[in-house]
Amino acid sequence: MLEKKQNRLAGKKIKLNGYRFLNNMLRKFIYLLGQNIRNPSLKKHFYFLKKSENWSLEELENYQFKKLKELLLVANEHSEFYKNKFIEFDLDVNKISKLSDIKSIPILTKSELLSNSKSIHTNLKFKKTFLATTSGTSGKTLKFNREETADSFNRAAIQRGYSWFNIQPWFRNGYFWGFNFSFIQKIKNNFLDFLQNRYRIFSYEENEIKNFIKQTKNASFISGYSSMIYQTAVYLNKSTLEKPKKLKMVKGTSEKVLNIYQEEVKKAFGVKMISEYGATEAGIIAFECTEGNMHINMEGVLVEEIDQEILVTNLQMQSFPIIRYKLGDYVTLAPRSKKCSCGKSHLIIDEVTGRVGKSIYGKTNIYPSLYFYYIFKNLGNTFQIFLNYQVIQEKKGKLTFLIEQELSKYELEQLNTEILKYFKEDIFYNIIPNSDFKKTKGKLKNFISLIDE
Structure with missing residues (x-):
């Protein structure tokens, strides 16, 4: 009885492997056919x-x-x-x-x-x-x-x-790209994704994220906006969903x-x-x-x-x-x-x-946006404080620092020290922890200036 059960399981495994092999060959054929038509010199x-x-x-x-x-x-x-x-x-x-x-x-x-x-x-x-x-x-x-x-x-x-x-372009893959599409554009992208054995996330609603994660179970790679990949990783680590093991x-x-x-x-x-x-x-x-x-x-x-x-x-x-x-x-x-x-x-x-982006405007001076990079790099290198940030300037002489994490008293003190090191008293600023970031055309920008230069 046990032997028969083992034989059945072995037979199912062989069939499954055979199906995967044929599916991979089909996906390879479809991809290479499209590649040869669109990009013959590739x-x-x-x-x-x-x-x-x-x-x-x-x-x-x-x-x-x-x-x-x-x-x-x-x-x-x-x-x-x-x-x-x-x-x-x-x-x-x-x-x-x-x-x-x-x-x-x-x-x-x-x-x-x-x-x-x-x-x-x-x-x-x-x-x-x-x-x-x-x-x-x-x-x-x-x-x-x-x-x-x-x-x-x-x-x-x-x-x-x-x-x-060790990735072939026709391998199953997920794509963090393309938000706010029209209905027609979404249908077009779904067709192109099918040809490339790809699935994508079209919005950042919870059901979309869950569906994306479930599909990633059988994927070989995922790609796209780095901030979106990170946010999805945070969600997955907090959830009870099964984590992908084949990436x-x-x-x-x-x-x-x-x-x-x-x-x-x-x-x-x-x-x-x-x-x-x-x-x-x-x-x-x-x-x-x-x-x-x-x-x-x-x-x-x-x-x-x-x-x-x-x-x-x-x-x-x-x-x-x-x-x-x-x-x-x-x-x-x-x-x-x-x-x-x-x-x-x-x-x-x-x-x-x-x-390089836009300049930072103080009350009297102008500063390069690279200053933000050094402020947060110094926090990491010197104090092992690693923060995800976005800075917004709506008025000259004023900045809003959005910080994704909760800040301890010590972390807040060090952040204040670094900001003052670069801007002294030339800029009034506000720090808001536990913040959600704003996106521009799907991209996350670390510095958003609303000042017309």
Whole structure:
């Protein structure tokens, strides 16, 4: 009797494994079919990136210089904006003889990009282009055409990052993205999610969160807004819901992955949250490896740091050249000598410290928004006080500090000390613990200024 029962269980297990195998093959077929139709050059780019990830730093920079020269020649010949810009600065792109010569090229600001998007486009003809749109959290939306090969290269760079975690893009996955959709848009996204074996959360209501968590039981990875992943982890850790055990990767995008998130995320999902850093117009800039370092996608972008701000050159896009673009982020680049134990030679971004954003207005002085980053970093490094925060300025000379956690008397004293260290008596401020944060177009911004500059 026992033997028969064991045989039945074994038979069910074989059937279940067979079903999973067939389902995976079907999902792979559907995904690759769609990929070959939409992004026919992606496979070629992915194979190249898997090969180049083993290159030396010298080989990577040689490749960067080759792509930079190609890009400059295309921009000079086929982009009205860059042709005029190079003439204005008396720049002969043919005299660019080494990678460091890029410093002679003028910096492209965000306002220039938005104001001259039509003339930045090249007059080259491509078999296939996609209309790309930025999220417009700064209040202005950028639209531009990106050729298929550049789009495919960017997607291949993401897939390479996935491969470091033994993830295939057709694996079951959850997506924290896309809120306030219309009914029609929601139906469209549901169809696209089906093709990509993906499910997503459309609102932050309790039933939606519970349903998302239940679906995560069979997922291999989840990704999206880092603050949403964190909040879901907090909810899961407080609930009696079963925690997922099969996740190989939790990826935060679009927002900074704060250190304070990691304890809750590990407890809820079994793995830490890794970072993918990029921008629509710049492409994938860096991807975190299994050893916790953010490797620059050197085959796709050339990164510079000036006064802690990042400049990005997209080496793969010729339809809409992005050269020495001041993206608007503060970053810290690791020394060239820093080596990662994963074996990759790609340069490393030690930290994306935050958005440059709007200025902070005191009663008499103006301050950079980076001050908030240092205030809370100091609290963590010096006093082991780790807080999740958002600062709002509605009037000049006044700030509201929203703190997610409850604050002890000691923590409140240290926070006050740090704030006064940076602003002294120039700003009146209010600290509100146990606060919910405001979101802008789905994103969580650490500093929201309502002052019209």
